[in-house]
Amino acid sequence: MDMVTTNERRPPAPGPAASPSPAARSAARVRAALRYAWPALAAWTAVRLLGLLTVWLWARHNGRSPVSALTRADGTWYLGIARDGYDAAEQLHSNMAFFPLYPGLTAAVEAVTPLDLKHSALLVSWLGGFAAAWGLFAIGAHLYDRRVGVVLAALWGVLPHSVVQLMSYSEGPFTALAVWSLYALLRGRWLTAGTLCLLAGLTRPTGSSLIGVVCLAALIAVVRRRDGWRPWAAMLLAPAGWIGYLAWVGWRTGRPDGWFRIQGEGWGSSFDLGVNTLQRAQQVLTRPSELEFYVVSLVAVLAIMLFVLSVLDRQPWQLLLYSGLLLVTTLGAAGFYHSKARFLLPAFPLLLPAAVALARAGRARAITVLTALALISAYFGGYLLLVWRFSP
Template identity: 40%
Template sequence: MLYVTVRILGLLVLAIISATRGAHFTNQLFSWDAEWYLEIAANGYTGVDPTMVDGNGNRTAETSLAFFPGFPLMIRLFATLPVLGAPQAAIVVNLAAGIVCAYGLVRLGRLVGGSERAGLLLVALFAAAPMSIVLSMPYTEALFCGAAVWGLLGVLERRWWQAGLCCFAAGLIRPTGAVLIAVVMLAALVAITRGRDGRRPWAALLTAPAGMLGYLAWVGMRTGEPVGYFEVQQRGWSSSFDGGVATSRFIAETLTANENAFVTLTAWLVLCAVLLLILCLRIRMAWPIVLFAALALVLDLGSDGLMFSKVRLMLPAFPLLLPIAVGLAGRRTSTAVVSLALFLGFGSWFSAYALAVWPYAI
């Protein structure tokens, strides 16, 4: 209920800002990458509208392969229900995934913060985070975060089949699945070398990478290139791992020369994420949680491509919000409520501005 309430408030802010600009907020909800996911869900990889182009304004037979199949498959499955077309099915999928994720976040917050309050605060912070609007759009963040949080819980609670299956799913949803796969496989190897839990860690070790490796192999066969997926990403969206060179350049130029408030706030949010990672280390969270957050942040900030997507791509690094949730859980109720309200206000505005006012892709 808390998750849904916060998301409704975020949609209301988007509706208000959209209305002031003479537009309806649903137009923004189904924009940018949402169009690709809906087209793939409805028509398959080969049937995508030929007028759609990549981030550089080009189109090849392989362009649509940049989008992983897990989310479109879920949309297609739900679209078989009566009165649900692909757009409606996508919203239903993400609503369900967001609720499943919220239950996992409550559990994770309780494990780390030691109280139900910390878990509920984590849910509210996640649902209100800057760019959380994509949790209510046909984007992959809600579905991936649901798989990720339950995969991490599987590791922490030593339910290895759960961890492995969540990794399998995450690897079919988005490239960030590689982060969860790495953490779960490492945790399974640690358990095996220490003789814990018998043969069960092997289940996670063998299952975790199967989904992502299967899709990458399929794209490789389709393109005729062993690293075909990465070639498609580089050609279409200029996205590749450069060790953080492009991100560092973006932050330096933004904070010294750019006059655009949205761009400047994006740079500051990136720096705040790095600070939160340091705080995660200070409160001594379990190493799989910290490693997952660190790798997700490295994968995001260490890649070039669209700098304005950095904040959205940080959403899967949701453990970064744990220091805030744990800190607020130990404060007076009034302090927690005011802090959460300010966070909700800023996050909702930033999300709405990115869709309704900002003219470029998110």
């Protein structure tokens, strides 16, 4: 039998599937992280919307502009920097006391969007608060579980001075940079931690607290010869923003201590190891005072108690050192007693003991407590903006 050979037409063998681009992979990771974090982000957004609605209705009832209320006090200084830049070097009560990243971002948003300067400042602040809540969830979920992360983000949103997270203030963006820098540090991502610390150092003077943590962690890694050159890079990046801005102010004023002189002689803020804070607290507690002073005194006492609980809970030393340094720099400084509770907003590790306790107490109890705190925070935020005469 003759064999006939034919060439059958076969479909070509499938080649290797095209791998997604780095941008697509990054977008997929962000979507997955957002799906994981959405309860925390929804909780923070809900309590802050309650605060915003309270301020809006209260201001309208009093015939005042809600936007003006949200951009008052220190917010006017940030808006002035975004609009006109920094003062002349010879001014002692100078806006150079305020660090440049937040007003710089505000000016950038105004330049590329239809928003005016006030709304641009509020948008930057709100996005910073949203990013901070996301980071708080990430820290809580990393150290404990998802429920602790959700409660931690919600607690940060119902603090007495959380209205500041909606104002043209830098606390929200700074907290976002600090929490994500510490999260990167806990995960061993040195370059991310150092870069975010650099940006935090350009946002608020208390960036020095974060710098100490990142640099010490990097130094320990270098001594132990871990992770190659990356800890070295983090050690160089972390202080660059803070030192760079102070150096620039020193150059502008012709004095190496120019920024500290402006703070002390121009703004009446110095470091006295807490003597002035104790004196002011004694005055508040021994004679009739306004509501804001009582709340600040209570927050200061609770902050110290929560720090002790954090030590007993054996928090990671990076978080303990960060919140401890913030406590020292805030309570140890003289002046602006009425703002000390606001200055402690970025000290988020102090909330972890309460977040763990609430998360373990059960959903119904946690929702009950958080709802009550949200209502109190909404009222007090309206009081700070529309009744209290000084900055929050």
